[in-house]
Amino acid sequence: MTRYVRSFVRAGERQAVLAWLSELRPLWEQRWSTLRPPPPGETQRPLLRPVWWLGSWQFACLGYYRPPGGTRDRCVRAEPFPPPLRAWVERIGAEVRSSVAPSDVPRAWAPNTCLVNLYGERLVDGRSEDRGRVGDHRDHEPGPVASVSLGARALFQFVDRRGRVSEERWLDDGSLLIFAGPRHKEQLFHRVQRVDRKGAPLPPHLDDFVTRRVNFTFRYVPEEHILSLTQLSPESSADVAHYVDLLAERSSWWFDARKEAGWEGSG
Numbered sequence: 445m446t447r448y449v450r451s452f453v454r455a456g457e458r459q460a461v462l463a464w465l466s467e468l469r470p471l472w473e474q475r476w477s478t479l480r481p482p483p484p485g486e487t488q489r490p491l492l493r494p495v496w497w498l499g500s501w502q503f504a505c506l507g508y509y510r511p512p513g514g515t516r517d518r519c520v521r522a523e524p525f526p527p528p529l530r531a532w533v534e535r536i537g538a539e540v541r542s543s544v545a546p547s548d549v550p551r552a553w554a555p556n557t558c559l560v561n562l563y564g565e566r567l568v569d570g571r572s573e574d575r576g577r578v579g580d581h582r583d584h585e586p587g588p589v590a591s592v593s594l595g596a597r598a599l600f601q602f603v604d605r606r607g608r609v610s611e612e613r614w615l616d617d618g619s620l621l622i623f624a625g626p627r628h629k630e631q632l633f634h635r636v637q638r639v640d641r642k643g644a645p646l647p648p649h650l651d652d653f654v655t656r657r658v659n660f661t662f663r664y665v666p667e668e669h670i671l672s673l674t675q676l677s678p679e680s681s682a683d684v685a686h687y688v689d690l691l692a693e694r695s696s697w698w699f700d701a702r703k704e705a706g707w708e709g710s711g
């Protein structure tokens with residue numbers, strides 16, 4: 445099922461989220477470990493866009509959370525949701541309870557992880573490259589996913605495994621989209637086909653990226669699969685140490701987490 449709420453974000457929340465975004469220095473991750481060869485047939489590449497995770501961080505090089513096989517060493521505890529996002533989570537919970545069949549909502553489901561995706565143009569050697577898309581994929585966290593959009597509208601599509609469009613809709617500024625159930629979570633893939641070029645840039649204002657849309661996807665990862673830095677295997681710790689150094693430069697929460705783990709200077 446899907447449920448779309450056109451005007452979800454309230455004016456005060458919008459201001460508070462824009463203020464939070466203006467301080468954000470998102471991370472450009474590499475898709476694969478920089479210490480081990482990529483899987484056969486894959487080549488190392490940066491992600492298309494910079495990201496930030498809240499609640500728990502799923503580093504691309506650790507392979508993202510992918511039950512049932514990929515649950516160990518995938519999710520690392522990250523900084524908590526800031527107040528305006530907590531308000532969204534409360535209202536998302538109410539929307540989920542009123543619109544999603546209870547059989548599609550795991551008993552302990554509560555959004556405890558949020559991926560913040562920035563869409564726009566990357567500036568490379570004075571040229572601008574459009575980064576307003578995401579390729580076909582599924583979100584493997586159990587239960588509903590709730591997606592809140594700010595800025596330029598995006599064409600969001602559900603597609604089959606051959607990439608044929610099954611459903612599509614424009615996600616407007618300030619909207620909420622919830623998707624849940626076997627068809628939209630397990631059978632179909634989803635993607636962002638393009639992001640409008642209209643509208644003023646959004647924060648953060650970065651040297652090499654002009655942001656025109658920010659999307660927040662709220663997900664649920666079972667608590668037992670969210671690890672502190674010290675619980676990661678030695679191999680995974682080595683893979684993410686450099687990123688944790690960068691996060692510690694950008695966030696006091698990560699600075700403290702790195703210190704608590706005794707990781708200073710390990711990346």
Ligand SMILES: O=C(O)CCC(=O)C(=O)O
Nearest residue numbers: 559561578583636659661
């Ligand atoms: O930006 C969007 O609307 C969707 C993002 C997405 O597909 C994801 O975070 O998995």
